[in-house]
Amino acid sequence: MTEFVEMMFVPLQELFEQFKAFLPGLFAMLVILVVGILLAKLIELILTKSLTAMKFDGWSDRMGVTTLMRKGDMWGKPSAVVGTVVFWLLTIVTLMGGMSALNVDAIDQLVAQFFGYLPRILSAVIVMVIGYVLTGFVSRAVLIATANRGFHYAKLLAEAVRFLLAVLIFAMVMEQLQIAPSIVLAAFSIVFGGIVAALAIAFGVGGIDAAKRVIERETMEKRAEEQKDEIEHL
Amino acid sequence: MDTAVLRAEVRAQLAQIGQADIVIGIPSYNSARTIGHVVRAVQAGLAKYFPEHKAVIVNADGGSTDGTMDVVRQSSVEDYKPIMLRERVEPIAKLAFPYSGIPGKGSAFRAVFEIARTLDAKACAVVDSDLRSITPEWIELLVKPVLEGGFDYVSPLYHRHKFDGTITNSIVYPLTRALYGKRVRQPIGGDFGFSGKLAQFYLSQDVWQSDVARFGIDIWMTTTALANDFKVAQSFLGAKIHDAKDPGADLSDMLYQVVSATFDLMERYPNVWMPIHGSEPVPTFGFEYTVGLEHINVDTSRMLHVFREASRNLGDMWLEILGNGDLREVERLASSDDESFRFPPGLWTRVIYDYAIAFHRQKMSAAHLIRSLVPLYIGKTASFVIEAQDMDQAEAEAEIEKLCKEFENEKDYLTTHWRQP
Numbered sequence: 001m002t003e004f005v006e007m008m009f010v011p012l013q014e015l016f017e018q019f020k021a022f023l024p025g026l027f028a029m030l031v032i033l034v035v036g037i038l039l040a041k042l043i044e045l046i047l048t049k050s051l052t053a054m055k056f057d058g059w060s061d062r063m064g065v066t067t068l069m070r071k072g073d074m075w076g077k078p079s080a081v082v083g084t085v086v087f088w089l090l091t092i093v094t095l096m097g098g099m100s101a102l103n104v105d106a107i108d109q110l111v112a113q114f115f116g117y118l119p120r121i122l123s124a125v126i127v128m129v130i131g132y133v134l135t136g137f138v139s140r141a142v143l144i145a146t147a148n149r150g151f152h153y154a155k156l157l158a159e160a161v162r163f164l165l166a167v168l169i170f171a172m173v174m175e176q177l178q179i180a181p182s183i184v185l186a187a188f189s190i191v192f193g194g195i196v197a198a199l200a201i202a203f204g205v206g207g208i209d210a211a212k213r214v215i216e217r218e219t220m221e222k223r224a225e226e227q228k229d230e231i232e233h234l
Numbered sequence: 235m236d237t238a239v240l241r242a243e244v245r246a247q248l249a250q251i252g253q254a255d256i257v258i259g260i261p262s263y264n265s266a267r268t269i270g271h272v273v274r275a276v277q278a279g280l281a282k283y284f285p286e287h288k289a290v291i292v293n294a295d296g297g298s299t300d301g302t303m304d305v306v307r308q309s310s311v312e313d314y315k316p317i318m319l320r321e322r323v324e325p326i327a328k329l330a331f332p333y334s335g336i337p338g339k340g341s342a343f344r345a346v347f348e349i350a351r352t353l354d355a356k357a358c359a360v361v362d363s364d365l366r367s368i369t370p371e372w373i374e375l376l377v378k379p380v381l382e383g384g385f386d387y388v389s390p391l392y393h394r395h396k397f398d399g400t401i402t403n404s405i406v407y408p409l410t411r412a413l414y415g416k417r418v419r420q421p422i423g424g425d426f427g428f429s430g431k432l433a434q435f436y437l438s439q440d441v442w443q444s445d446v447a448r449f450g451i452d453i454w455m456t457t458t459a460l461a462n463d464f465k466v467a468q469s470f471l472g473a474k475i476h477d478a479k480d481p482g483a484d485l486s487d488m489l490y491q492v493v494s495a496t497f498d499l500m501e502r503y504p505n506v507w508m509p510i511h512g513s514e515p516v517p518t519f520g521f522e523y524t525v526g527l528e529h530i531n532v533d534t535s536r537m538l539h540v541f542r543e544a545s546r547n548l549g550d551m552w553l554e555i556l557g558n559g560d561l562r563e564v565e566r567l568a569s570s571d572d573e574s575f576r577f578p579p580g581l582w583t584r585v586i587y588d589y590a591i592a593f594h595r596q597k598m599s600a601a602h603l604i605r606s607l608v609p610l611y612i613g614k615t616a617s618f619v620i621e622a623q624d625m626d627q628a629e630a631e632a633e634i635e636k637l638c639k640e641f642e643n644e645k646d647y648l649t650t651h652w653r654q655p
Contacts, residue, residue, distance in 0.1 A: 058596045140551075140602055147547040148486055148608045150540035154547040232398045233488055233615075234422065 022102070029098035036094025040087045048083035056082070064136035065129075093118075124176040131169030135162055167191060240348055244331050251327050254353040255287040256280065256377055259346030260306070261339050262363035263296035268477050269363040270309040273328075276361065277311045279373025280326055284381075292349050293330040293363075294342035302363070303330040338448035343436075343455075350433040357381040359388075359427040367475035368425075375469035375520050376427030383519075386464035388427030389418045389456060391518060392474040393525040396622050396630035397532055400615045401492055403634050405586060406453060409496060412641035413507040414460040417515045418468060422452040422492060425471065432464055450495025457496075461503040470520030489611060490604045497593040497604075508649050512642055524627075535572060537616035542568045544609030551606050555592045560584055567613070577617035579640040585610055586641075587648040594652055 051057075060066045060078035069081060076084070100111045143158035151157070171188040175181055240248070258276050262269055273291060280289045293306040307330055329349070335341035343360060350358045357380035361368060379385040402422055410421045428436075436458065441447070446454045459466055500507065545552075545568035553561050563581050570576075589607055593600060622630040 055596075062596055062598045064598075137599070137602075140598075143547065143551075144602060144605045144608075145486075147544040148540070148605065150536075150543045151547075152543055154543070232394075233401045233485060234399065234492070 025102045028101040032098040032101055033094055036097065037091055040090035040094060043090060044083040044087035047086055048079050051079035051082060052077075063133045064140075065133060068132060120176055120178060124173045127172050127176055128169065131165070131172065135165040135169060138162075138165060164192075164195070240345060240352075241331060241334065244329060244349075245352075247327075247329055248349060248352050251290060251353060253288065254290045254327070255356050256284060256289040256381070257292060257346065257350045257353060257355040257358045258289065258373065258377075259292045259294060259343065259349075259358065259360040260363050261294050261296070261342030261346070261360065262298060262302045262306075264298045264300045264302060265363035265477070266298065266300040266302045266305045268366060269293070269302055270305045272361060272363055272365050272368055273306055273309040274311050275365075275368045275370055276373055277309075277326055279370035281311065282370050283374040284377065287381075290327045290329060290349070290353060290355075292346050293328075294333040294345040295330065296337055296339075296342060297332055303332075306330040335442065336447040338451075340442070340447035340449070340451035340454075343451050344442050344447065347433040347437045350430055351437060355430045355433070357427065357429060358433055359425070361425045362476060364477040365425075365474070366477065367473050369472070372425065372471050375471055376425065379467045379469060379517075379519050380427050380429045383467065383517075384465060385427075385467045385517070386429040386432045387456070387459035387466045388519075389466065389468040389516075390420050390423035390425045390474075391468045391470045391520070392420060392423065393472060393627070394474060395528070395530050396625065396627055397530045397619055400618070401489060401611070404582065404611070404614050404618065404637065406492060406496060407634070408583075408638045408641040409586060409590075410453070410457065410460070411513045411638050412645050413500065413510065414457065415510040415513045416460055416466060417513050417638075418456060418460070418466060420468070421456040423474075424452055425474075426452075426455060427469070428455070428459070429464075432459060435462065435464075445491075445495065445498070449491040450498070453492065453495045454499065457499045457503070461499075461506045467517040467519060470518065470522050472523070473525040485612075486605045486608045489608055490601060493589070493604045493607065494593075494600055497590055497600075500590060501594065504652065508652070511645065513638070532616075532619045534616045534619050537612045537619075538572055538575060541609050541613035541616065544612075548606055548609065551598075551602075552610075554597060555603065555606070556585060556588045560588065564610070572620075575613075575617055575620060577614045579637045580644065582614050582637070583640045583644045584647065587644065587651070590648065591651045 056079045057066070057077050060069075066078055069075075069078065096111045096114050099107045139158045139162035142161045143154055146154035146157055167188065171184055174184040258280070260269065260272055260276070265272075273293075276291055280287075280291075291306075293303060295303050306328065310328075331345075333342050333345040335344065346358065346360060349355075357377045359373065359376040361372065361376075376388050376390070379388045399420075402420060406421050407419060411417050436455065439458065441454065545565055549561065549565070552564065556564065560581060563578075564585075567575070567577060567581075585607075589603065592598070592603055597603065618633070622633060625633070
């Protein structure tokens with residue numbers, strides 16, 4: 001009977017000892033989590049207020065970031081969205097930090113991998129945001145410049161520029177994230193090279209007459225404009 | 235005294251001159267072909283109308299490479315007899331130097347204001363360096379209202395071809411008049427008279443590192459004078475003929491510079507322009523006479539082609555700026571044929587007010603916003619050319635007057651939307 005009780009008690013005792021050893025780590029994790037989340041909330045609040053004061057929402061409107069958010073069904077103010085994103089990033093970082101306090105090898109490895117990858121995620125996000133803003137700006141500039149000259153395919157050209165830039169940005173983001181970099185590089189080279197080759201063939205061989213007509217018409221229109229329009233606008 | 239914008243040798247020359255009653259500024263950039271005539275006309279004007287006053291001619295140059303400043307130094311009225319004048323009592327000093335600061339007409343004007351302040355000038359004027367039609371009388375007409383009439387700002391009044399100055403006629407004049415309540419016909423004329431007091435006020439404004447230094451100085455000077463209650467008048471100068479326009483000058487750049495400067499000033503003075511209703515004439519000097527003007531060729535079919543193609547391509551952008559109702563009207567207009575094409579004054583007024591409101595709300599980058607106005611402006615100009623084809627000068631002017639009334643009547647639309655968050 002005593003042996004039977006011991007057989008039951010020893011594992012329980014070992015479990016209790018392990019739990020006792022684990023308890024400070026768990027407690028540390030909880031403290032890290034609570035303090036980390038509170039700090040993250042405070043940073044979110046300060047960041048949102050600062051961005052509002054710096055008129056970040058107006059800038060986002062102008063740059064088309066707000067439109068992108070609306071398309072993605074995000075209806076908050078851009079400053080609030082940035083605040084929320086930063087809050088969750090910090091919360092994830094806090095969670096990882098808290099988990100490493102548990103001193104479990106498997107979790108430690110996971111945490112190390114996460115922190116090793118984090119800079120890549122951040123730089124990919126930055127490339128994506130800057131890329132999106134730049135793409136919108138450049139394609140709109142192309143649209144306006146060509147439309148102001150009466151170009152029939154202005155919208156098509158602007159969309160083509162937007163698409164090409166989006167492909168470029170996508171390749172850059174994938175390269176940052178190190179997701180199948182060799183395949184992405186090869187695919188990008190094939191797509192971009194293919195487009196350029198197609199245009200060269202279309203204009204150089206198949207569309208040589210059409211290209212000639214377009215250039216001649218543009219030149220003639222320009223000449224006619226210079227000769228005929230003598231208005232002084234100012 | 236802040237004369238940081240003037241070089242040491244200019245300051246030394248100013249110290250020698252000491253004081254002057256009148257300062258005439260001529261900003262220039264590669265104007266060697268025309269500036270000699272302008273300098274001689276200014277000299278003759280000073281000799282004829284202000285012989286007892288000490289005067290200085292200032293050429294602030296933007297780094298010309300064609301010897302503009304040498305022409306200024308060499309140009310003078312050698313013989314006063316053919317223009318029926320005696321040698322003037324007070325000699326006229328002449329300064330020609332490259333200005334410092336951001337390249338642009340505004341920086342050139344700033345140098346002129348600095349010199350006016352240093353010399354404690356009572357009256358000043360600035361005239362363009364590419365003028366071919368300037369006469370000695372221009373100096374009298376720009377300076378005398380300041381020197382003897384107690385005015386602070388004298389705007390020019392020209393006779394121009396009915397198709398010229400379309401940005402002024404369809405945007406800047408109606409808008410400035412509706413906003414500030416004064417009928418200054420050529421707010422961006424380029425040739426102005428002003429008092430020493432106003433020159434000092436201009437200098438005290440913190441704008442010399444902004445776009446005002448580069449472009450938009452003309453509308454800035456006029457609006458600043460109007461919004462700060464300076465006494466404003468205008469003088470009839472006759473025809474404005476200047477050197478052939480720069481073929482590289484792009485309409486979209488011109489429109490951007492003028493319209494962005496005008497909208498920027500709306501941001502600066504909302505408390506001044508919002509309560510104003512209607513407008514009143516400003517005192518006008520000079521003897522008005524009819525001027526024979528050269529015929530102008532305009533290809534309206536090409537202009538309408540640009541307008542129609544743009545309305546197909548820029549619809550999404552215009553929707554964001556104009557709203558659904560006005561965009562539908564613009565699209566209807568684009569589908570009308572060349573003969574019946576008429577841009578209604580009410581629609582044009584709302585277009586300009588919508589753009590001002592979009593600029594105020596920073597809906598998109600200012601450059602993109604204003605450049606997207608170009609095809610609408612081209613459509614409006616084509617409409618005016620078609621309408622005014624058989625009109626004489628007075629009838630064409632009456633059309634502009636109608637448009638101005640529309641801007642005044644619709645001003646509540648602007649103020650109401652401006653206030654909304």
